[in-house]
Amino acid sequence: xxxxxxxxxxxxxxxxxxxxxxxxxxxxxxxxxxxxxxxxxxxxxxxxxxxxxxxxxxxxxxxxxxxxxxxxxxxxxxxxxxxxxxxxxxxxxxxxxxxxxxxxxxxxxxxxxx
Amino acid sequence: xxxxxxxxxxxxxxxxxxxxxxxxxxxxxxxxxxxxxxxxxxxxxxxxxxxxxxxxxxxxxxxxxxxxxxxxxxxxxxxxxxxxxxxxxxxxxxxxxxxxxxxxxxxxxxx
Numbered sequence: 001x002x003x004x005x006x007x008x009x010x011x012x013x014x015x016x017x018x019x020x021x022x023x024x025x026x027x028x029x030x031x032x033x034x035x036x037x038x039x040x041x042x043x044x045x046x047x048x049x050x051x052x053x054x055x056x057x058x059x060x061x062x063x064x065x066x067x068x069x070x071x072x073x074x075x076x077x078x079x080x081x082x083x084x085x086x087x088x089x090x091x092x093x094x095x096x097x098x099x100x101x102x103x104x105x106x107x108x109x110x111x112x113x114x
Numbered sequence: 115x116x117x118x119x120x121x122x123x124x125x126x127x128x129x130x131x132x133x134x135x136x137x138x139x140x141x142x143x144x145x146x147x148x149x150x151x152x153x154x155x156x157x158x159x160x161x162x163x164x165x166x167x168x169x170x171x172x173x174x175x176x177x178x179x180x181x182x183x184x185x186x187x188x189x190x191x192x193x194x195x196x197x198x199x200x201x202x203x204x205x206x207x208x209x210x211x212x213x214x215x216x217x218x219x220x221x222x223x224x225x
Contacts, residue, residue: 004156031211042202042217043157050211058212090156100206102147103213105156
């Protein structure tokens, strides 16, 4: 089974801090994704990566950056955390093939910015 | 903007009953997927239906797709308390690797 591991289940940080959320997958998937999930808004794509060192902006990239130095690891960075970034963050991975493949999700990081 | 919109937003049924939830989308797709999310956990893939398929089954799950109406439905038969979760549809965004998720249906199955 594919395993997607997010480094923290719960995280509390302060306004202005630089925050790193880490995600690792063990199935050699090309695609990796970062979403945030808020009540009533569903999942919104922040960034995705289809290869090492490649990234594309999703629907809400402002205030975030990402890093993919190795195929199995995709990091989400909050450059200067703000209270409106309090949310559930979900990482996912998938194979890159002609038709879009099922995504495999981690259990999420519930991030609180105080 | 969200491509997939689920209906209803919330559904409460008795154990043993069937649960039906619907998804509508706006543009043409290659395929559509359904996911389940248990409280506080990540999403789990349930079933994928391609745009040239009309119906697909997996265990107690039945998915239909009507591309002319741009809609899909997920039927869970003989529901169990363990089916209590949120259910999301996801569609592809043409020409990209992006997936577009709806806002989900919260299903509660009462024992």
